[in-house]
Amino acid sequence: MDITYNEWGMGYIYLIxxxxxxxxxxxxxxxxxxxxxxxxxxxxxxxxxxxxxxAARDEDFIEEFQNNLDNNLYIKGIEFEMRSGEFNNMIDNYQIKSFKIDDNQYYCVCFAPAKEIFDSENHIYAFSEKKDAFAIFNLKKQTSYKIAFFKALIFKEDSPYNIEHFKTLKIY
Incomplete structure (x- = not known):
């Protein structure tokens, strides 16, 4: 997986x-x-x-920055504001986990500490009716709206995401 990061504190994560x-x-x-x-x-x-x-993005929250979608509405890239400490925190907590549900192989790619990912206030949204890929977001309330902060990606083995893509992290 590639991450670009610049001196102005902006970064981009390539998920696909x-x-x-x-x-x-x-x-x-x-x-x-x-x-x-x-x-x-x-x-x-x-x-x-x-x-x-x-649908949730259009009705219930806004994104921290623009998440890019592929033609099938799966997130293919995420733009972040990554100050040095936050960027290091993300890299330090990056993990790839596997688990099974009903004999189906799933993977979870973690971009935050476990306590931030598995906070009971967080929301998991499916990308499609297939329910083969999901994202975990923390929704922070601002004055009149909520901002969604991406925390983790979950996907089935036969989803558009490839687990091999996440096993090597390349930072530019």
């Missing part, structure tokens, strides 16, 4: 494709998949609205 950059300042980190049999239990404690992600 790579960024196709060939710069020198690359940092490459390899990760292993960790089985977590307790993960489905933790996910059950979160809010699972009936709305799909795009």
């Amino acid at each position: 494709n790579n960024c196709r950059r060939h710069e020198n300042g690359i940092k490459k980190i390899n990760y292993t998949l960790k089985p977590d049999n307790n993960l489905s239990h933790q996910l059950n404690k979160l809010n699972w609205p009936d709305k799909k992600y795009v």
